[in-house]
Amino acid sequence: MSSQISALQKHRAAYQPKLPKALRTGTIAVQLGASTAPPTDQDEIRKAFPNTYGQPEVKLVEGKGSLKSGALKVGVVLSGGQAPGGHNVIAGLYDALIAANPASVLYGFLKGPGGVIKGKYVELTAGIIDEYRNTGGFSMIMSGRDKIEKPEELAACKKNFETLGLDGLVIIGGDDSNTNAAVLAEYIKASGCTTSVVGVPKTIDGDMKNEQIEASFGFDTAARTYSELIGNIARDAQSAVKYWHFIRLMGRAASHVTLECALQVQPNICLISEEIQQKGISLDQIVDSIVDTIVKRAEAGKQYGILLVPEGLLEFIGDIKVMIEELSNILAADEASLKSLGDQTDRSKFITGKLSGHSASVYNSLPAAIQAVLLERDSHGNVPLSQVETERLLMDLVAAKIKVLQSQGKAEKVKFAPLSHFFGYEGRCAAPSNFDADYCYSLGYAAAQLVRAGLTGYTSNVENMTKSSDAWIAGGTPVTMMLNMEQRKGKPTPVIKKALVDLDGAPFKFFAANRAKWALEDAYVFPGAIQYFGPSEVCDAPTKTLALEKGA
Numbered sequence: 001m002s003s004q005i006s007a008l009q010k011h012r013a014a015y016q017p018k019l020p021k022a023l024r025t026g027t028i029a030v031q032l033g034a035s036t037a038p039p040t041d042q043d044e045i046r047k048a049f050p051n052t053y054g055q056p057e058v059k060l061v062e063g064k065g066s067l068k069s070g071a072l073k074v075g076v077v078l079s080g081g082q083a084p085g086g087h088n089v090i091a092g093l094y095d096a097l098i099a100a101n102p103a104s105v106l107y108g109f110l111k112g113p114g115g116v117i118k119g120k121y122v123e124l125t126a127g128i129i130d131e132y133r134n135t136g137g138f139s140m141i142m143s144g145r146d147k148i149e150k151p152e153e154l155a156a157c158k159k160n161f162e163t164l165g166l167d168g169l170v171i172i173g174g175d176d177s178n179t180n181a182a183v184l185a186e187y188i189k190a191s192g193c194t195t196s197v198v199g200v201p202k203t204i205d206g207d208m209k210n211e212q213i214e215a216s217f218g219f220d221t222a223a224r225t226y227s228e229l230i231g232n233i234a235r236d237a238q239s240a241v242k243y244w245h246f247i248r249l250m251g252r253a254a255s256h257v258t259l260e261c262a263l264q265v266q267p268n269i270c271l272i273s274e275e276i277q278q279k280g281i282s283l284d285q286i287v288d289s290i291v292d293t294i295v296k297r298a299e300a301g302k303q304y305g306i307l308l309v310p311e312g313l314l315e316f317i318g319d320i321k322v323m324i325e326e327l328s329n330i331l332a333a334d335e336a337s338l339k340s341l342g343d344q345t346d347r348s349k350f351i352t353g354k355l356s357g358h359s360a361s362v363y364n365s366l367p368a369a370i371q372a373v374l375l376e377r378d379s380h381g382n383v384p385l386s387q388v389e390t391e392r393l394l395m396d397l398v399a400a401k402i403k404v405l406q407s408q409g410k411a412e413k414v415k416f417a418p419l420s421h422f423f424g425y426e427g428r429c430a431a432p433s434n435f436d437a438d439y440c441y442s443l444g445y446a447a448a449q450l451v452r453a454g455l456t457g458y459t460s461n462v463e464n465m466t467k468s469s470d471a472w473i474a475g476g477t478p479v480t481m482m483l484n485m486e487q488r489k490g491k492p493t494p495v496i497k498k499a500l501v502d503l504d505g506a507p508f509k510f511f512a513a514n515r516a517k518w519a520l521e522d523a524y525v526f527p528g529a530i531q532y533f534g535p536s537e538v539c540d541a542p543t544k545t546l547a548l549e550k551g552a
C-alpha cells in the first residue's frame with residue numbers, strides 16, 4: 001500500500017464496523033434449521049453433490065455452543081470482479097479468528113482461485129489487516145477469475161490444504177465463485193479431507209440474493225457511486241440544455257444496478273433488461289420508444305435528457321439471446337478452429353456459416369467491434385459484456401432513426417446531440433459505504449464461525465439488514481439449495497441461479513409507476529457523494545431496492 005494516505009482514509013481506518021448482536025458476545029452458538037432442497041432440478045443436484053446436498057440452514061445465536069476454540073488455520077481468497085467491502089470481509093474474518101483464539105492464523109491466497117490451486121499465499125498479519133480496514137478494492141491479496149474445476153485442480157487444492165493444515169477456506173465471490181465453492185466443498189468432503197469451504201456473497205451486480213441472502217456486498221457502494229455521477233450529469237444536462245446522455249451501467253446480466261440508480265436519480269428513460277425479455281421487445285422497438293421520448297421532450301423545448309441502459313441488455317433481446325446461445329455452443333465445439341483464424345473478418349465468415357439463418361443475419365447486423373466481443377467467453381462461460389458498447393449502439397440507431405423521421409418531415413423540433421458514458425470500473429473499488437463496511441465485516445465474522453462449527457458448502461449471510469445492527473441475524477445458507485441446472489459451455493451444469501429483477505417486486509413496480517412522469521418532467525434527484533460521517537439518514541440508509549423489497 002502507498003505510504004501516503006488521504007485524510008479520509010486516516011479517519012476511516014478508525015471506523016469500527018457494526019456487528020449483529022449475537023456476534024458481539026463471546027459466546028456464539030450454531031442453530032440448525034430444517035434440511036433444505038433447491039427449488040428445481042433436485043435429482044440432478046443431489047446426484048452431483050451427494051455429500052453436501054440437503055444440509056440445514058444455519059443461524060448464529062448467542063449461547064454456549066460447540067464451536068472450535070483451539071487455534072485455527074484458515075485461508076481466504078477473493079474471486080471475480082472487485083466489489084467495495086472485500087477488505088472488510090477479511091478484517092472481520094481475521095478479528096473473529098483471533099477473538100476465538102489469538103494463536104489462529106489467516107492466509108491470503110494471491111490473485112484469486114489460481115492462487116489456491118498453485119498454493120501461492122501470504123500470512124495476513126495484524127499489521128497488514130489494519131492497513132486495509134474500511135478501504136475499497138481487492139488489492140490486499142488481489143483477485144482473479146480462474147475456476148477450480150478440473151480433477152487435477154481440485155486435487156492440487158486438497159494437497160495445499162493438507163500441506164498447510166487448513167481448517168477452512170473462505171471464498172469471497174459471486175454466484176459463479178460460490179458455485180465453485182460448493183464444487184470444492186463436495187470434492188474435499190468426499191475425499192475425506194476436513195477443510196471447511198465457506199463462501200461469501202460478493203458482487204456489485206446485486207444478483208446473488210434470495211430469502212436468506214438479502215443483498216450481495218458491494219452493490220450498495222457501487223450503485224451509490226454511479227448514482228452520484230448520474231446525478232451530476234443530470235445537473236449538467238439541465239444546465240447546458242443541449243445533450244442527451246446515454247449511460248450504460250455495469251451488471252453482467254441482471255439490471256439491479258440500473259434499477260437502483262433509476263430509483264435514486266429518476267432519469268428520463270431507463271431500460272430494464274428483464275422487462276424487455278418478458279415482453280419480447282425487439283431492438284427496433286426499443287429504439288422507437290427512445291425516439292418517441294426524445295421527440296416529446298424536444299416538442300416541450302427540452303433537447304436534453306438522461307437514459308440508463310444495463311450492461312446486459314443485448315442478452316435479453318429475444319433474437320440476440322438465441323444468437324448468443326448458438327454462438328456459445330459453436331464455441332464449445334469449435335473454439336480451437338475459430339482461434340486459429342487470423343482476423344475478425346475470417347471469424348465472422350466462419351461463424352456465419354455455422355449459425356442458423358436468422359441468427360447469422362442478427363450477428364451480421366451488429367458492428368464489428370461487438371461481433372468480436374461476442375466471440376469471447378470467461379472461464380465461467382460468460383460473454384465479457386462490460387466490453388460491449390451498447391450505449392453507443394443505441395445512440396447510433398436512435399440518431400439514424402431521427403434522421404429518417406426528419407427526412408419525412410417529422411421530428412422537426414429535435415436537435416439530437418448525444419454523449420455516451422459507461423460507469424462500471426469507477427464504482428467497483430470505491431471506499432465502502434457504512435452499509436457495506438458493516439455488512440462485509442459481519443459476513444467475514446460469520447464465515448469464521450461457520451468454519452469454527454466445521455460446516456462446509458455454506459455461504460455466510462446476514463438477515464434483517466434494513467433494521468439496526470442489533471436486529472441483524474447472521475448465519476449460513478447451504479449452497480446446494482441455491483443451485484439450478486443451466487447450459488454452460490454447451491452442457492447442463494449446476495450453478496447458483498442468478499436473481500434477476502423481479503417484475504412483480506416492489507422496486508420495479510415503483511419505477512414502472514413513475515417512469516412516464518420522469519420521462520417528460522425533470523424529476524431528477526441528486527444523491528451526491530457517499531457520506532461516511534454525519535446524520536444516520538445520510539450515512540447508513542440501505543439501498544432503495546432493499547428498502548422497497550423489505551417494505552422499510
Ligand code: FBP
Binds near residue numbers: 203204
Ligand atoms: P462478479 O460477478 O465476479 O462480481 O463481477 C461482476 C462484474 O463487475 C460485472 O458487472 C462485469 O460485467 C464484470 O465483472 C467485468 O469483468 P472484468 O472485471 O473481468 O472486466
